[in-house]
Amino acid sequence: MLVYAPAVLLFLVFCVRVARERRKFSNAVILGLAGLCGLAAWAFQLVRSGSASGQAVAWALLVVGSLGILVLTSLLILNGLHMVRKEGRSPTNLLSLVAALCILTVVALLVTAVVVRTPVWVGVGTAAGGLAAYLSFLFLSFVCYAFLYGRLRVRRKADYVVVLGSGLVGGSTVPPLLASRLKRAQAVHARLAERGDSPVLITSGGQGPDEDVPESHAMADYLIARGFPADRIEREDRSTTTDENLRFSKAIMEKTTPDYRCVIVTNNYHAFRAALTARRTGITGQVVGSPTAAYFWPTATIREFTAILVSYRRTNVAICLLLVLGGVLAWWAQRNGVG
Structure with missing residues (x-):
């Protein structure tokens, strides 16, 4: 069983890091590495056994993986078309279609490299396969940890x-996506109030160029119309991005309660990235998510993942350049008959 030791060790490291600070993307990477090491150890035992059942499992995994790629690509295409019909042809709404196109491109490059086997195609296939494996690993790690983060318990007490x-919508109307956040915030506030707390609810959002009122004012009006006490609402009406949402809200909280604790509410697909931003901003609090329409989730998740890649762009660019260099080395080795 020593073959599973790296996976167990990485999982223990993951548990310790989550207990200390759950708002880190490195937690997702370590969790992914633990799963990868466990899978590799299992595959190694299957190969070492040399039994017919081991070979059958290996072939079954290959078939399931191939079918999984086909099904995933088909679902992304369908989701992309559905997004365009319901939400319009904005760049963000095309992300599912772009992801499907990228998968098909990588598969085509790998098949061509295997069939043609010229130095150029071997190099291209190696680079494309390496980049696809790296991004797939990060994406799966992100999705799994974001799912887990959304189910971790938050503190029982909060000041905000x-x-x-x-x-x-229409310059002044709260859309369903934002309404779900406000409903979750009301539920969180009610639970805290039951324990004897009376937290202030901060609605955070400025006024966009196509909006008649600041988002925070429309949000506050929505809550008041549904029975929420107006004297427990604070409006932060200057922000235009998530980073500004959190920085300006932090200033409000620190001004009144320097040693504050808070709970941040957003949609579930956005919760983990908001938590990463909250940590960078120095906010003391965790993030909870509200439900999102199923058809919206794939595109939103891809958008969140892309934003995180950009946040860590130096590291990702460096690793991607190394993988491209691996493709160049494969081209050189094939051209010169090395190996």
């Missing part, structure tokens, strides 16, 4: 509940 804003 901060609701992150989003765009308004």
